[in-house]
Amino acid sequence: MDYIELDASIGEGGGQVLRTSLALSILTNTNLILENVRAKRSRPGLMRQHLTGVKAAAQLCDAQLTGAEIGSTSLRFEPGETLVKDMTIKIGTAGSTTLVLQTILPVLMCASTPCEIRIHGGTHNPMAPSYDFLREVFLPQLKKIGPEVELECERHGFYPAGGGRLVARIQPVARDKFRRFELLECGRDLGRRGESIIANLPENIAHREIEELVSLMGWQEQDCKVRAVNSSGPGNVVLATMMFGNVTEQMTSFGEKGKPGERVVRDLVKEVRRYLASGAPVGEYLADQLLLPMALGAGGEFRCSTLSQHTKTQAEVIEKFLEVEIGFERVDEGGWKVVVDV
Numbered sequence: 591m592d593y594i595e596l597d598a599s600i601g602e603g604g605g606q607v608l609r610t611s612l613a614l615s616i617l618t619n620t621n622l623i624l625e626n627v628r629a630k631r632s633r634p635g636l637m638r639q640h641l642t643g644v645k646a647a648a649q650l651c652d653a654q655l656t657g658a659e660i661g662s663t664s665l666r667f668e669p670g671e672t673l674v675k676d677m678t679i680k681i682g683t684a685g686s687t688t689l690v691l692q693t694i695l696p697v698l699m700c701a702s703t704p705c706e707i708r709i710h711g712g713t714h715n716p717m718a719p720s721y722d723f724l725r726e727v728f729l730p731q732l733k734k735i736g737p738e739v740e741l742e743c744e745r746h747g748f749y750p751a752g753g754g755r756l757v758a759r760i761q762p763v764a765r766d767k768f769r770r771f772e773l774l775e776c777g778r779d780l781g782r783r784g785e786s787i788i789a790n791l792p793e794n795i796a797h798r799e800i801e802e803l804v805s806l807m808g809w810q811e812q813d814c815k816v817r818a819v820n821s822s823g824p825g826n827v828v829l830a831t832m833m834f835g836n837v838t839e840q841m842t843s844f845g846e847k848g849k850p851g852e853r854v855v856r857d858l859v860k861e862v863r864r865y866l867a868s869g870a871p872v873g874e875y876l877a878d879q880l881l882l883p884m885a886l887g888a889g890g891e892f893r894c895s896t897l898s899q900h901t902k903t904q905a906e907v908i909e910k911f912l913e914v915e916i917g918f919e920r921v922d923e924g925g926w927k928v929v930v931d932v
């Protein structure tokens with residue numbers, strides 16, 4: 591079997607290199623050697639959620655592992671036969687359930703049989719896509735390519751308590767049946783929605799956040815609401831969702847101890863205004879998530895508001911495994927055009 595040796599400190603040097611290379615190692619049946627895992631993070635090496643993702647990937651394909659331990663900066667992954675089945679995955683901390691899912695989803699969405707994956711941990715984490723973002727923003731776009739994923743949050747989990755439960759039901763599609771993806775325009779404006787999700791904290795915090803969002807953005811009060819949820823510990827997140835004919839985009843801001851709710855919203859509003867001013871349909875975080883399913887299938891193109899280091903790193907990793915070319919072209923003040931040629 592061939593192998594790829596990869597310096598995981600390339601680009602933004604975080605966990606994304608690990609997740610993408612593990613998935614592509616399985617899909618291309620290629621041995622993988624990773625060095626300098628998460629080298630550019632304040633705490634380099636595998637953390638609990640990364641190790642959970644590695645072990646879940648290994649379980650999917652009966653892989654041989656070397657270096658799969660907390661703090662390890664080197665990993666050898668030798669995939670065997672892919673064995674798709676229902677799985678229950680427990681991170682054991684408030685680590686991100688969505689990032690663990692992203693490690694194995696590329697394999698599962700190309701499999702020959704449906705499956706159900708249950709993941710215990712955090713469902714709303716800073717520095718990770720939230721449950722809401724995957725369900726409302728990414729998965730509808732993935733469905734245009736072919737695979738369908740139903741996502742359910744059985745219980746919310748926030749840092750540091752965790753205790754959340756995420757369920758993904760995956761209807762796969764063979765890679766040769768993937769459709770070409772194109773998303774160049776937002777389409778008709780269908781409205782806006784604001785939401786403050788709060789758990790085990792005074793609800794007046796969330797109400798102040800919604801008032802600030804309505805005041806700053808001029809959105810309709812009836813389209814903005816507070817949602818109290820059950821969780822093992824305290825948590826607060828504010829979501830701003832923009833619906834268009836061709837895409838739904840969502841920006842997220844997390845409450846923190848000692849950070850006033852009004853400031854949480856002001857940080858969110860900066861992101862929202864930047865996205866809307868660009869006129870591009872794809873926001874910063876959706877951009878890097880679209881690249882892999884496009885590269886695995888029939889390619890395509892989209893226009894995004896921001897070309898992040900995350901997106902460029904994702905492209906670099908994909909091109910090491912697949913015979914694709916991913917190009918970036920500055921369009922105008924409205925962002926970038928991304929083309930995936932397969």
